[in-house]
Amino acid sequence: MSKNIKWRFALLGFFFLLALALFLPSTPLSKSLPSLWKDKFPKIALGLDLQGGMHLVLQVDTEKAVESHIQRMGKGVEVLLREKGVAFSEIKSQGSELFISYANADAKSVLEKTIGDNYPVFKKVSEKDSAMAYTLTESEAKRIKEWSTSQAIETIRNRIDKFGVTEPLIHAQGKDEIVIQLPGLKDPDRAIALIGKTAVLEFKMVDETGDLKKALDGQVPEGDELLYERRVDKESGAVSQTPYLIKKEAILTGDLLTDARVAIDSQFNEPYVSLTFDREGARIFDNVTGQNVNKRMAIILDGNVYSAPVIRERISGGRAQISGSFTHETATDLAIVLRAGALPAPVNIIQNVTVGPSLGEDSIKAGVKAAIIGCIFVLGFMLFYYRLSGLIADFAMVINIFMLLGAMAWFNATLTLPGIAGIILTIGMGVDSNVLIFERIKEELRTGRTVRSAIDAGYDRAWWTIIDSHVTTLITAAVLFQFGSGPIKGFAVSLSIGILINLFTALVGTRVVFDFITQRRRLERLSI
Secondary structure (H helix, E strand, C coil), X not given: CCHHHHHXXXXXXXXXXXXXXXXXXXXXXXXXXXXXXXXXXCCCEECHHHHCEEEEEEEECHHHHHHXXXXXXXXXXXXXXXXXXXXXXXXXXXXXXXXXXXXXXXXXXXHHHHHHHHCCCEEEEEEECCEEEEEECHHHHHHHHHHHHHHHHHHHHHHHHXXXXXXXXXXXXXXXXXXXXXXXXXXXXXXHHHHHCCCCEEEEEECCCCCHHHHHCCCCCCCEEEEEEEEECCCCCCEEEEEEEEECCCCEEHHHEEEEEEEECCCCCCEEEEEEECHHHHHHHHHHHHHCCCCEEEEEECCEEXXXXXXXXXXXXXXXXXXCCCCHHHHHHHHHHHHHCCCCCCEEEEEEEEECHHHHXXXXXXXXXXXXXXXXXXXXXXHHHHHHXXXXXXXXXXXXXXXXXXXXXXXCCXXXXXXXXXXXXXXXXXXXXXXXXXXHHHHHHHCCCCHHHHHHHHHHHHHHHHHHHHHHHHHHHHHHHHHCCCHHHHHHHHHHHHHHHHHHHHHHHHHHHHHHHHHHCCCCCCCC
């Protein structure tokens, strides 16, 4: 046996054994494998249609995103007018409109010019009782709505990635809907709470001079709001709510956070969420705590007071903490949503479907059964029609399948029903490649060539035909992967990997066997 043939056999054997080693941890045989092999090697993940999970469709409240944007811009308009010394009576936002009150006609013209020069995204829609109403231009409102949906997708993706779901599918549907598929999810209620939480974190001062009793009776002072801290007694489970009179103006928000992690209180051995601010946030927090020593600061998330501690001293270094009646799980979820950021607008669940694992088992059995039956028929046909050469092609096909599954495990790919279809299609393409080669060899034999020269000519002349067919299919798979979603991507992945491996087994795997046979003895006839 020449060195060239030995080297190719060794290469083929190496890839086959590597594929087998990678694939076995994804099979039921993994239970009997050593723990190092079973736990450290990547595995093939099963899609939603095979292992069950959750399918959610969310709708982003894009109108609310526009309203919030106008409210934030209103604060910027107020600061600008004060800086330029422009006289105005009041600025307030209501729905999708910003109302600016003025004192006289001169102030009105200056206001209009200032806003027109500095805020071209605003347009005036009405004027009544010494007040002008502005709203966003149609193009700007459309941009905000599109941005809120895309930003919601990224925020939800960040939360789910930290939640630990394998191969989630998240994509936009229509103008304001988001489709989420979470394969293998064990705790759907927790996932829904995590995904849908708006997570607006605010630090506000407690109004300790206001009359809390009057506020509870409905007489809330202007510039204040009545919020509650919800507490759960760990022993009895009783829920109590403590009211606070809070100043509306937020002195610090979660936008300035750089990190949020779960830590354990050494004194009470209870979990809390440790916060770290960026440079600007640390500066603001340092100034605010320095100016408000012995006053109470409320930490508010989504309108709920988590704690309202007394500031004992100036807090430098940009660190704070949220403590409360946390379990480790609830503290972890809170840290996740704070790290991933706040949703730009509220989201509503309009579809919630849980796929049971029994459906997945049935799907797997049906898919595997179809693949096995297809393989048996193909292997049998090749053996019957091409005899010994068909047996060689069957050998290459078996290697092809194992290498494909091993590669999918290596890339930690997600296997779906369409993915199984892609594997079956790859088997068909592998057979097609060998059929092209064998028919070329038969043509050369009919012209009177020797077996050795007919094999060489058959592979050489089929080479470009095989390359053309595989490259065009690979381009199609790439397009499906780029523009498809979910199951379509699963099909494209298995097909792409299968095509590349098929090229190797068809042009190298079978060729080396023919080379080995013809080198050992001079064949007068070839069983084909």
